[in-house]
Amino acid sequence: MALIYAKTAAGRREMEDRALRLAPALRSVLLLVDGQRDARELQQMAQGLRAPEDVLAQLVSMTLIEAIGGSVERIPDVPVTVQLGDDPLRYQQLRDWMAESVRKHLGLKGYLIQLKIERSRTAVGLEQLWPEVATALGKAKSPAFASRWLDETRALVMA
Numbered sequence: 001m002a003l004i005y006a007k008t009a010a011g012r013r014e015m016e017d018r019a020l021r022l023a024p025a026l027r028s029v030l031l032l033v034d035g036q037r038d039a040r041e042l043q044q045m046a047q048g049l050r051a052p053e054d055v056l057a058q059l060v061s062m063t064l065i066e067a068i069g070g071s072v073e074r075i076p077d078v079p080v081t082v083q084l085g086d087d088p089l090r091y092q093q094l095r096d097w098m099a100e101s102v103r104k105h106l107g108l109k110g111y112l113i114q115l116k117i118e119r120s121r122t123a124v125g126l127e128q129l130w131p132e133v134a135t136a137l138g139k140a141k142s143p144a145f146a147s148r149w150l151d152e153t154r155a156l157v158m159a
Contacts, residue, residue, distance in 0.1 A: 004069040005042065005056065006035035011064035025051035026058065033065050037143075044143040047135055090157075091123045097156055098126060098133060101149060106140050123157075 007015070011030060014020055022030065028049045032042060039056055046055045059065045099117050102110035113133055120126045130150060138146035 002038040002040040003067040041143040044138040
């Protein structure tokens with residue numbers, strides 16, 4: 001589970017009086033921070049708002065938000081799909097899962113992603129597309145849906 005952020009007293013004041021004159025993207029992300037969404041979900045939403053990648057760190061450094069729960073996720077040193085090795089059946093299963101997800105949930109909007117999936121020749125190459133697919137799913141459906149899709153995809157690889 002990722003860190004869960006909430007507005008501080010200063011963050012709530014900023015929402016009311018706009019004293020800091022935050023950039024629109026920063027203000028929008030601050031508005032989204034509610035003590036319920038985790039960092040992963042907020043980051044996906046922030047991408048849709050074209051906010052800087054370090055938007056949460058910026059808001060923390062301005063003491064407008066603070067972590068109130070969750071834990072820091074450890075980013076794997078090695079791609080998850082490395083364990084698939086050269087198993088063509090597992091690679092095909094992952095490729096089919098991703099292609100079907102894009103077709104079903106994105107339709108024509110996912111055409112370019114679909115091409116990238118088809119061009120990928122390794123499981124690691126497919127894994128490198130996960131953030132792009134998740135971002136597109138987050139925009140088309142919801143960030144929570146994209147998060148669930150990533151979890152299901154990881155589970156498929158780990159099985």
